[in-house]
Amino acid sequence: MTTSTFSGTTFSGRTALVTGAGRGIGRAIAVELAGRGARLALLSRSAGQLDETAALVRSHGSEAYVLPADLGDREAPAGVARRVFDDFGPVDILVNNAAVVWPLGPSVSIDPAAWAHSFDLNVSAPMALTFALLPDQLRQGWGRVVNVSSGVVARPGSMIGGNAYVTAKTALEAHTVNLAAEVRGTGVTANVFRPGSVDTGMQAWIRGQEPEAIGPALHERFTRTYAEGALITPEHSARALLDRLPGDDNGQIWDVA
Numbered sequence: 603m604t605t606s607t608f609s610g611t612t613f614s615g616r617t618a619l620v621t622g623a624g625r626g627i628g629r630a631i632a633v634e635l636a637g638r639g640a641r642l643a644l645l646s647r648s649a650g651q652l653d654e655t656a657a658l659v660r661s662h663g664s665e666a667y668v669l670p671a672d673l674g675d676r677e678a679p680a681g682v683a684r685r686v687f688d689d690f691g692p693v694d695i696l697v698n699n700a701a702v703v704w705p706l707g708p709s710v711s712i713d714p715a716a717w718a719h720s721f722d723l724n725v726s727a728p729m730a731l732t733f734a735l736l737p738d739q740l741r742q743g744w745g746r747v748v749n750v751s752s753g754v755v756a757r758p759g760s761m762i763g764g765n766a767y768v769t770a771k772t773a774l775e776a777h778t779v780n781l782a783a784e785v786r787g788t789g790v791t792a793n794v795f796r797p798g799s800v801d802t803g804m805q806a807w808i809r810g811q812e813p814e815a816i817g818p819a820l821h822e823r824f825t826r827t828y829a830e831g832a833l834i835t836p837e838h839s840a841r842a843l844l845d846r847l848p849g850d851d852n853g854q855i856w857d858v859a
């Protein structure tokens with residue numbers, strides 16, 4: 603555990619937990635936080651990817667704690683919160699970034715169990731992790747919760763074939779804004795981050811699907827965006843988040859686009 607020496611302009615002395623930190627946007631957020639002085643707990647399922655992120659974090663002179671866990675397991679958030687506290691200390695900054703975009707395709711073809719599992723991962727897991735870590739943040743009178751959403755929430759009809767994802771991200775935003783109202787005035791804030799269209803494995807995975815399986819229009823949209831060079835880098839997206847994080851915003855939708 604460390605004593606906080608937070609200056610207000612950097613995150614020196616603060617401990618952050620980033621989920622989905624093994625690659626893509628989560629890795630970039632973790633590295634950007636390390637560059638601004640935070641010590642990092644890094645969570646995803648792939649231990650090898652987390653080790654790579656940890657090396658990048660340490661190259662900034664920050665501490666890294668690697669925490670392989672499957673947030674699809676309903677018991678995971680409580681266990682994760684306990685392990686981080688015991689091994690690394692209280693979490694000041696929680697970035698709920700891990701998510702899945704599947705299942706994709708015509709809604710009548712979607713297995714309701716897969717739909718519900720994606721909702722568990724994309725909404726229930728961040729909620730459970732937040733609720734497990736919030737008491738320490740409230741006790742210390744400072745905390746930052748960021749839930750990574752998507753621009754699709756502003757245009758729910760634009761991602762045909764992505765019913766589970768669009769529904770989950772919309773629920774995640776409602777959860778965040780409602781929680782923000784609840785914690786107002788405590789020193790803890792909760793905000794939504796929409797990271798933009800970012801060149802990551804998630805985007806590549808969508809482009810790699812058979813057009814017939816996910817719907818030709820959806821496949822064409824993601825392929826075209828990539829071909830037009832319209833995707834931003836994870837680092838660009840992460841910097842946009844980190845520029846906002848030190849402030850006192852609460853219940854805001856931070857949109858890169």
Ligand SMILES: NC(=O)c1ccc[n+]([C@@H]2O[C@H](COP(=O)([O-])OP(=O)(O)OC[C@H]3O[C@@H](n4cnc5c(N)ncnc54)[C@H](OP(=O)(O)O)[C@@H]3O)[C@@H](O)[C@H]2O)c1
Binds near residue numbers: 648699
């Ligand atoms: N890329 C975009 O254009 C875009 C646009 C809008 C919103 N977003 C949002 O941005 C966030 C990051 O997306 P990304 O593009 O960086 O995705 P990504 O490249 O697929 O990375 C997702 C991360 O989440 C982890 N993860 C997935 N399932 C998990 C599970 N069951 N338990 C623990 N960790 C899990 C992955 O690691 P493991 O697979 O090893 O577990 C990985 O580290 C997501 O919330 C996404 O919805 C992305």
